[in-house]
Amino acid sequence: MNITLRQLRAFIAVAELGQFNLAARSLHLTQSAVSILIRDLESEIGVRLFDRHTRMVCLTLVGQEFLPQARKILKDLELAVGDVRDNASLKRGQVTVAAAIVLAATIVPPIIARFLRMYPEVTVNIRDMPEEAISPALKRNEVDIAVGTLSEDDPEIVGTPLLRDKLMLFCNEDHRFAKRKSVRWAELQEENLIVLAATNPLRNLVEHNLIRVVPNFRPNYEVRFSTTAISMISAGMGVAVLPENSSQLASAVQVETIDLIDPPVMREISLLQRRHHSLSPAAAHLKAAFVAWAADRNKLLSSE
Template sequence: MASMNFELLDMRVFVAIAEGRSFLRAAEQLHLSQPAISRRVQKLEATVGTPLLERTSRTVRLTPAGQEILPLLRRLLEELDESLMGVMASGERQAGRLTIASIPSATVRFLPAVLEALGRDYRNVRVRVLDLSATECAEAVRTGQAEFAITLPVSSDGDLVYEPLTDDPYGLVCRADDPLAKLADPAWSDLTGQRLVTVHPGSGNRTALDAGLARAGIELRWFYEVTRLTSALALVQAGLGPSVLPRLACEGPDARDLIWRPLRGAEVARTIGVLRRASATLSPAAARLMGLLTQAWTAQPRPAPARDE
């Protein structure tokens, strides 16, 4: 079998170009000249035996072969970096880097406290948090870009394991001057005829909401559709109408001037949990962080269940 005639720096160059979609940014990141970057790519492509990048005057794209090899090289580099840093570390706890993914609402609510607690045990571990959608979280875990993700459930995938942590209820979100805010005990039926703001049907949050509404036999009139929860909050804040959003999404700074209320008549919630690769062993720092997350979710006050009308 022929030996693979390329170096570690060749792999780092390719991953940097693929992630930044730019030879210039890769050169600046790795402190190399652009000609040196080009030679490294050519050497790697010659070893692999096929082009990995398509370069035009304005952008850089991965070829099918490049798309296939990128997650493999990324995972190899991250595992190598963590192993080398662990060997070089001194003291009781190893040094290294921990990368996780998280949906934004979970990032805002729980990660600051648990990361502070993790830092007391693993002072030399650098942490990178990828703020992603539920679909992007699953892809980051699947490709090895993140050790695990705090996210919504995913469709059946033999390579991934999902462990539920908590249910996050949907409720009314409105401005303080909205007539709905004056209702002491709002119900789903109070939303009839409202010009409601929502997220688009392709999102994990909308999928969970639609499924819960269908089970409860509730029909709502969506008037404005956006891509992100933060955009929905912005439209509500602008006075375009109320919305139905998860409680955690309304505990961050984007919703500080808005009101969130549970809705009477049916309990509709999304599940938040941890997604990881079935075949991968978590690093000690990642395992500790998962334990801290479980404790944090368990300790949070649970909302009162919705009452039937």
């Protein structure tokens, strides 16, 4: 069936106004154009919709039954188009952002709060999750964008760099390293090491550097969350290598952070999304807000 919106609009106009010339005037068409639209619509449906008289037309029984349906079709379309336009202009919309646990507790909330002040009618959902859960959530379309560490061996995920932070040694304030300004990776050989889960991208970065200087490296404890590692460190159970950003969660406990050197190691925090997957207007604007925040932060750091 090949019914057009122009045909439906012409049908409704003629039905409501009762004359082809009045309908044509309301639609800014010629009377013959309206007559052709009605004729084609009747031909497509296979029944007469109007009884023609000398000057007036009136709906047939089928036309009377079809009129409310035609009105509903146009109304539904207008609502759908209005929703799309509202989403595009951020008068409404919804975006779900995932973030690694520490990032969700530190850098993410201020950026989203600033975004919502600009676009208060957009709904933003935050999903804090382990680093290793982010890529699967993106691939399942459970989240629109994410903030975390990009895994280089995942071709389905693309990252926009936001900032870099360095890996630091976290230890109890009574630990022998606590008063040091720096510690070499090789000095961790005799320590009780607390590491993140094997599927966490940060684990790979830590192990790569540890195995280089400690070939027989074996962790003593494995946990999923940095917060758990920090609590264990505070309890004197060992030390951990975590991103510098994690130190914001350690201020209330007996934990010190020390530079790791030989070599210093940086990790990159990125805005993650599915490759070749278009973002909604709300998600695209939120991504831009993260990128703008990172640019301002990096500019500030470079001027210091």
